[in-house]
Amino acid sequence: MTSRPVAILHAAIYTPTRRIEDGAVVFAGGRILALGPTREIRPPRPAERIDAQGRPVTPGLIDLHIHGLEGCDLFGPELTEVARRLPRYGVTAFVPTTLTMPEEEILKRLRAMAQVMETPPRGARILGIHIEGPHLSPKRPGMANSAWFRPLTPEAVARYQEAAAGCIRLWTFAPEEGEAMQAIPALIAQGIIPVIGHSDATYDQAMEAIRRGARQITHFFNAMRPFHHREPGLFTAALLEREVITQLIADGQHVHPAAIRLLFQIKGSAGVALISDAAPMAGLPPGRYTWLGYEVIVADGRCQTPEGALAGSIALMNEGLRVLIEEAGIDPLDAVRSATLTPARALGLRRMGQLRPGAFADVVLWARWGTPEAVWIHGERIV
Structure with missing residues (x-):
């Protein structure tokens, strides 16, 4: 990690609880040191000074x-390479997400992911593992088999978390299936956040899971x-x-811009977390691909199965942020948050x-929305 402080000056800074016009941010030693209007900030003399010329910093x-x-x-083990490449897209931290497969194969791959996380690679921080499948509703399968x-079940929670060496952080499941509702305390006891998804839950079932x-x-x-009313x-x-x-x-395929605006109006930016749901085909040219035994087609900005079901996204978080701002009309402050x-x-x-001040120096300077110009993770310039 470089010890030289960095001062980004004359930027449109999104903290993201407020916007600072003609703002400056100074960081060193992996932490933010100072933040405010450029005229009020005095960077340390040895600092590298970057004139943002009004471009966004987030x-x-x-x-x-x-x-x-x-x-x-x-x-699996390619998690290392994903962590190295993600900063190109403005992503400084992420939760790698699994896929529905036979249980023994899932456990094998969780062990490989945990091995990678024992010695984190240079690049985006790995914040834990997100389990998505096979504990889903057959009525809402998406692309999954x-x-x-x-x-x-509580027993499955214990098996998976043991294989993952305690690294599971999020778990998507359908609470209305079988006795899944009884597994929520087991998730929480293991430090795992219960996430409802691929679910046909009724209102009452959803409320019970939330309770x-x-x-x-x-x-x-x-x-x-x-x-339905x-x-x-x-x-x-x-x-x-x-x-x-x-x-x-928010890839321009999964959700209509009007529905995005409705969601932000009701939940506010504190209740909406932008995700990519990016498939391994994100960043690849159109064509037919195989993803862990699933055949998928990339064409016209979509990734889908031959039957037409969407199979994740081919847009990363940087594109999602651009879509929120430029296509859905979300205020940039809310979109960044x-x-x-x-x-x-x-x-x-x-x-x-x-x-x-005091926060980790994970910083992105944008050439324009959707296009990172420079990325720092823990104060170290990665891109």
Whole structure:
């Protein structure tokens, strides 16, 4: 890590609880030292000075839900390469997400991921593992093979967490399946955040899961029971419960801009966490690919199965941030918060996702929205 302080001057800074016009941020030793209007900041004499010329500066993006990129599948040892490549997209921390497979194969791959996390690679921070499948609803399978689905049990929680060496941080499941509701205390006891997803839960079932401790919804709008005025479902429970955070894919394919605006109006940026749900084909040219035994087609900005089901996204967090601002019309301050501070708080992380004195120096200077110009992780310039 470089010991020389860095001072970014004359930037549009999104902290993201406020915007500072013609702002400056100074960091060294991996932490933010000072922040404020450029005219009020006096950088240390040896500092590297960067004139942002009014371009945006934000905290590093935090992705709670990602499967891979550029041909690398992070569900196994390629997690190392994904961590190295993600900063190119403005991502400084992430939660690698698994895929539905036979249990023995999942446990084998969890062990490989835990090995990588024992000696973290240079690049984006790995914040834990996100389990997505096989504890899903066969009525809302998405691209997953429902033949491998099983209701979640406390015993499964223990097996998976042991294989992952205690690294599992998020767990997406359908609480209405079998006795899955009984597994929520086991998740919480293991330090795992219960996440409802790929679920056909009714309103009452969703509310019961929330009362027991579920606090997030996986890719809201997608792979879930839709709203109906006589059975409002998970959709309405998530919107009405203030403490529930909705993960949102904003790739221009999964959710219409009007639905994005509706979600932000109801939940606010503190209740929406931007995710990529990026498949390993993100960053690759159009074509047919195989993803852990699943055939997928990349064309027209979509990644889908031959039957037409969306199979993750081919857009990373930087593109999602651009879509929020430029296509959905979300205020940049709210958009940035949904990609930084909200996911950090969803994980209980107090020194990440924001620019303030004492916080980790995870910083992105943007050439324009969607295009990172420079990225620092813990004060070290990566891109």
